[in-house]
Amino acid sequence: MYLHMMTLFIINIINSHGNDYYKKCCKSGEYLAENNSLYQCVENKLNRLDILTNETDFLNENSDGDCVDVDVDEDLFTFKVIGGKITRKVAITETYFTKCCPLHYHYDSILHSCQKREDMTHDFIKENFVKVGLPDCKVIVDHVLKEADYDHDFNSSTRELLKNLPHYPASHCLDKTENDSFVLRECKESLEICEDIKCIKKCCPDGQSFINRSKCFDTYTHGLNLSSFSVIDKHTGMFSNYSRKKRKNTDI
Known part of the structure; x- marks a missing residue:
């Protein structure tokens, strides 16, 4: 039931955005x-x-x-x-689309990281302004869907009903995966979810790592490859990572 609710929520995201036209002052990046x-x-x-x-x-x-x-x-x-x-x-006070990875990157559901993709399309994003990731989230739960799960048409009354459900994720991001499916990454403040699925405590906030530095900073491409750990029995399936640290802006 919970996965079905997440499926309906993704349909709502993909189908409900508007779009305007803007020019960026500086170059990309x-x-x-x-x-x-x-x-x-x-x-x-x-x-x-x-x-x-x-x-x-x-x-x-x-x-x-x-x-x-x-x-x-x-x-x-x-x-x-x-x-x-x-x-x-x-x-600017317009709404943002929260994408799990930077533009031109997809989310790798196996490596739990962002990977650059030259042929990446953003047709599922209808907003012009994009927030990347969930850097201030304590617990993040990955919901990976197959194409058959969201290849349906839902009317507006179904979407309105969804907004009143207790499982409606207030904080989330959406992205494509390595298989052109979708992943919804849900932000939670409680560790209760860890009673039902795998949870890995991460030293740095999501999207950050210690790579080549002594403190956490944004890297995106360095995730958690569970197959690297022999103590973990199953490397696939539902997954969550959590961190007690909050993101700090070190440099921009």
Whole structure:
């Protein structure tokens, strides 16, 4: 029953989003930094917020108009550009789509990590603004669905009913898997789920690792390959990881 509820919820996500058009101020992988009222595009090492658009690097066009981008505090703004200079910025209040992995990455349900994919499509995302991952979540439960589970048509009354269910996940992310199925990763604050499924305590928050550093930082591609641990009997099936640490912004 619970898996069926998650299935209905994914249908709701895929079918219910609208879409507008925006231009990104900087190149993909960059954010807009401000210093003494001057703006400069800088490499974004966190990638926790992104813009789904084919139009990037607007500031380099020397055109008048509006563009959108992320600032150093990981907030999204619309910037007014006149004569090649930014004259005004306004906070964006539109809804976000929470994707488990960065754009152009899929979620590997075996390695429990994000893997880059050149032919990755984002047709399941209808919003322009994307939040990546669940970095502040204590417990994350993976629900991997097969195509047969969500290849159905549900009417609006079913979706409205779903919103009133006790299992409706308030915090979640959605992404494609290595098999072009979908994974819904659900955020929980209680360890009660660990009584029913495998739970692995992770040193760093989800999406982060110690790789080549002494503290946690965003890497995304370093997950938890359960087949590497001989003490774990089953390496597949429902899975959860938890961490007592909260994400800290070390650098952007």
